[in-house]
Amino acid sequence: MREKISKLWKKRLNTEPEFNEQSNTEVIELKKQDISTSYDQNLATFKTLFTVPDNIDVKVREFTITSLKRKGVIIFLSTMADIQAIMDSIVEPLIDNEHPSKKIPDIVSYPIASTASNIGEITEYITAGITALFVEGDDQCYLFETTKISGRSIEKSDNEVIVKGAKEAFNERVIDNISLIRKKIKNENLLVETKPISKRSRNNVFIVYQKDLVNEELLQTIKDKLESFEIDSILDLSILEQILEERPRSIFPTLLYTERPDRAAAFIEEGHIILLMENSPGCLILPATFWALFHSPEDHYLxxxxxxxxxxxxxxxxxxxxxxxxxxxxxxxxxxxxxxxxxxxxxxxxxxxxxxxxxxxxxxxxxxxxxxxxxxxxxxxxxxxxxxxxxxxxxxxxxxxxxxxxxxxxxxxxxxxxxxxxxxxxxxxxxxxxxxxxxxxxxxxxxxxxxxxxxxxxxxxxxxxxxxxxPYFAPMTPHSFSSKDLLIRHVPMKEKFRPGYLKPKDMVKQRKG
Known part of the structure; x- marks a missing residue:
């Protein structure tokens, strides 16, 4: 009997306390459902979800679609959407167009990004700045990419200052950051994937890599790590960095954070993987070695x-x-x-x-x-x-x-x-x-x-x-094949190979020289 009590007591001590979620279970179940063909039901559902009219930046605009002779409603966040584009390219054509038509894409002049029917999915799109159009009798919602968020323009890097070389730096808009990388790597093999990493804040992480270079095993390891998170909120890439590290209490960093798109592009072309997030003026480079952290981007410009x-x-x-x-x-x-x-x-x-x-x-x-x-x-x-x-x-x-x-x-x-x-x-x-x-x-x-x-x-x-x-000191120890850009670097014509420790699909980056 004593042994049983002892085992139960140890189990109780070693178990984390369980807290039941206090959220409205009805709302959670509602988000799992699809929208109805009933216009009034859909309108009531989303007004309830977004607490309209108490939620002041959620705008609901009802009107009649003249050519279809059916009611319609658009829902968007005024603080995150381009209101002028919504009025000019979506609402006005739907109201003013009198030519008989049976399809919404034939009426509006704004391109439709996609359609959706799941209530929870539509809610996430709206909170991201996308405009949702509901039409009476339709069992799907039309989504328009109208996101327009104010932010810093592209400026100089504050922390990685160089004398010779590019002066551009990442900002808090992930769209701008991706465009800065694409401006430097004009290749159809450059892929940008997105994965949600937090349940409540619904932040996404963007995985950037070159399909014809990256090691598939490394890529899958990183994806599995990102999918394993059970976290409500990750607001910044710096927090994600601490969660991703194998030894977060270590003095020495094992991931490279940079705010320079030229440096990120250089690592991508060697077979590394880049992580970006909205609201983060930088990127994470995976994996990172001691030499990558020790080097400066100016070393190659001089x-x-x-x-x-x-x-x-x-x-x-x-x-x-x-x-x-x-x-x-x-x-x-x-x-x-x-x-x-x-x-x-x-x-x-x-x-x-x-x-x-x-x-x-x-x-x-x-x-x-x-x-x-x-x-x-x-x-x-x-x-x-x-x-x-x-x-x-x-x-x-x-x-x-x-x-x-x-x-x-x-x-x-x-x-x-x-x-x-x-x-x-x-x-x-x-x-x-x-x-x-x-x-x-x-x-x-x-x-x-x-x-x-x-x-x-x-x-x-x-x-x-x-x-x-x-390994942290690769390719010095354990020794692996590379361009030997460690303590000193060779002339550019001699740097013929990509890092062997990454096991890229194409080791040779310079055929002649």
Whole structure:
């Protein structure tokens, strides 16, 4: 008996609480039905669903179709539809046309997008900005693509700034974003599929890929992952990114987010898959590797020597950003013999009146630098740069004069902080900044040995990461066939192959050269 009670108690503890949906079950059942041939019944049904007239932006316009001598009604959202086009191309022809006709498409001048009969499906179309026309006696509804939503125009990228190359960036309108990609890839094999991913907000995700390149197994894996969601609302692509990741608590990102259509197009032509969403000014690139996150789109726009020079600087900046502060702490605390005597005396002289150990100094200034950095981002743009520069100068100078911080620590923090700005990807930038703090603590406890141990453990961890089955350091490890665009890139004529780890249908992207 005790064992049974124990098992029941464990099962109760391990089971999530069940909450029954409080929505109107009658409405849910109603949406599963088809519309009726009765005009009055259909009108009453949709007025009830959209709470008319309390719902002020839902417009219901009743009229008589002159040529058919039957009643008709259109339902649309005034905040999401082109009202002028509805009046000129749909309503007026239906009212004014007196020539005998039996078909709605022959009367209206606006193209009919499709027809539907399911009540729930029609409701979703209307909430997306589509106009629905109901005709007395018809058992189907006519749908017109009249969506017109205000939004930003196509502007420059704010986060991925480049000097040479295209300046266009994605905006919040998914139609504009798809057109920007199609403008760069004029190919009939470029497919755009859509899948609903949330039940209540009814947001769709758009899957963009090239049919003759993409690996079918990878594509099916991504589709299965998207279909497996049981979520009421996903409002933005950044939230979808966290749900899609295999390790959402990992410091290092495994998906690439970009707001540049030229970069998205380049990945599509290599066999990658792109995800877009309405209201999201960017796209997700699947799968992503460490090298994709580390590279910048400008690397390919510049001539090969210039692009490689920037990449070498970026690699150097990566090591400076991560290891400068930890090595300073390790040497001053544990490995004083590694410093030349003259430099050692100079450091000792500057730290003579400082009451704190070097790890406390570094942590204080690192946190202060991060505070200034975030403050500069959050305040209005005309003031932001001023706060960053003036705040750093005043804080550093005051800290040195107050004998709280030694001058060499200011140099170390400034050098590592500035180096972190060179990493262009936002997620990778955060990963580097957080990793720096981990190395600072390891150096403070065990010196160079702690830094080395954490570095080895970190490499083991990074190698274990995967992005939809793709190893994080591919094609370097495990080694696979590719154009070898990793640390440095070759001249464009030598980049003949697509990444082998994607297993694209066509490996060769350049036949001659």
């Amino acid at each position: 001539r090969t020597p210039y692009g490689n020079f920037i990449r070498i600087l970026r690699i150097l900046a990566l090591f400076v950003a991560v290891f400068t502060s930890p090595i300073y702490i390790a040497i001053t605390n544990f490995h004083v013999g590694m410093i030349p005597p003259d430099l050692l005396m100079a450091i000792a002289g500057t730290r003579e009146r400082v009451p704190f150990p070097s790890i406390v100094e570094v942590l204080m200034m690192e946190i202060a630098f991060e505070l200034i950095r975030e403050a500069g981002l959050r305040v209005p743009s005309p003031i932001g740069p001023t706060i960053g520069i003036v705040g750093a100068l005043i804080l550093g100078q005051a800290a040195v004069q107050a004998n709280i911080i030694s001058p060499i620590v200011i140099i170390v923090i400034a050098l590592s902080g500035l180096s972190s700005f060179i990493i262009s990807d936002l997620s990778m930038n955060f990963a580097i900044r957080i990793t720096r703090f981990l190395f600072i603590f390891s150096a403070g406890f065990m010196g160079i040995y702690g830094v080395t141990a954490l570095l080895i453990a970190g490499l083991y961890y990074l190698v274990s990461l995967k992005s939809f089955g793709t």
